[in-house]
Amino acid sequence: MTQPLNGITVLDFTTLLPGPLAALMLAEAGADVIKIERPGGEDMREGPPRWDGASINFGMLNRGKKSIQLDLKAKDAIARLRPLIEKADVLIEQFRPGVMERLGVGYDAIRKINPRIVYCSISGYGQKGPRSGEAGHDINYIASTGLLALSPGTQQSPTIPPALIADIAGGSFPAVMNILLGLRQRDLTGEGSYIDIAMTDAMFTFTWHALAMAAGGYGYPGPGEARLTGGSPRYQIYPTKDGKLVACGSLEPKFWASFLDAIGMTKDEVNEKDAEGAKARIASRIREQTADHWQPILAKADCCATIVASVEEALRDTQFADRGLFEHQLKGPSGATTMALPVPIAPGYRAKPGAVATAELGADDKLLG
Known part of the structure; x- marks a missing residue:
């Protein structure tokens, strides 16, 4: 070959x-x-x-x-x-x-x-x-x-x-x-x-978002403040009832709307201007149910929200084996x-x-x- x-x-x-x-x-x-x-x-x-x-x-x-x-x-x-x-x-x-x-x-x-x-x-x-x-x-x-x-x-x-x-x-x-x-x-x-x-x-290169914020006049973000490092409820990790985690990456409006609909919440309930409050309310909702409950709901919603897999679980995922x-x-x-x-x-x-x-x-x- x-x-x-x-x-x-x-x-x-x-x-x-x-x-x-x-x-x-x-x-x-x-x-x-x-x-x-x-x-x-x-x-x-x-x-x-x-x-x-x-x-x-x-x-x-x-x-x-x-x-x-x-x-x-x-x-x-x-x-x-x-x-x-x-x-x-x-x-x-x-x-x-x-x-x-x-x-x-x-x-x-x-x-x-x-x-x-x-x-x-x-x-x-x-x-x-x-x-x-x-x-x-x-x-x-x-x-x-x-x-x-x-x-x-x-x-x-x-x-x-x-x-x-x-x-x-x-x-x-x-x-x-x-x-x-x-x-x-x-x-x-x-x-x-x-x-x-x-x-x-x-x-x-990996600090591109922080560099862009500073160049745009918004200042350098502090720890966990930037949109992609914990500052936004749309890009966040939420614990489930059974100690697992939901990785939410619903940045775009259509994915965010689908995510909120999937977990039974509305934009009125989640005011993004109060980011900390929004994260807390979503976290409370996600924590009401187990990962097994949320997994099929989030998958059906196709909203960029995923249950965090362990390495062992990931190795069993047919997606990667099939590749x-x-x-x-x-x-x-x-x-x-x-x-x-x-x-x-x-x-x-x-x-x-x-x-x-x-x-x-x-x-x-x-x-x-």
Whole structure:
């Protein structure tokens, strides 16, 4: 089967989540991904949770890759890497700024060996600026860009976001997008390029609504004040009688009218000028009945209101199964199989569903010089 990235070789120097996920998506589209690990492998190999005697987190993120072990501080490291550097199309690294240069594998050094390479660095704050060397994780990046402040919960009960937004939407996705752009540019110019991905940069894209409000003269919204962060009864989460939740996204007038009709309320009862009062009255009505009561009513109303599903419930939803999201499998060390991580690569660009193992540590050391 011919895939879009057949013939593309990727050197993956990354660990943990952002870089490995980016490299995984390239692998799923047909690229030959070679993971360069320190002797003994990256830390996530030994982390929980475990499945089939190995880390399932590592397995899901490194399915279908190759693995070599190399001490980048060794005197012969560059010489041993050279054959791979010469044939590589893409290099992805995720060290703090300056580390790859100190190890002798920074962009300038690699470009001298292979001027056609697309070299992508992923870091928290980018390769330059006063905070470029600052340590951080996802929660720090969304905190420092104002995104977390838009919906942090209450002082009494602050909310931890359910998704690693900076890691994936600020690291993995922009890395893949720009690597593909870099490869396309190379098609046109014959030259490679350097890509500086800062996970924090994309977080400002996610604050678009707050930026638009300020630009329009309405000021920056406070915590939970904006229409899409809790300030409107139309875009809200309402608890049911049995402790489940209704996610209401009835923003447009027709959906809002249908939602109110479905729950037996009128616009006169819900005065949106008093947003807090409107939210309280709707919450009181929703809390009168169970999720099982509301689910068919809201579904029939087609009003952008949904019962919040658990991950386990979502996996049983035929909508997602019918789309083939869970057909690909991860093969463990014993030959056991489990669901592979779903990735947003169009089915026509991926290999046919099947069981594929993760990168076995050092199994491909023969690729080194």
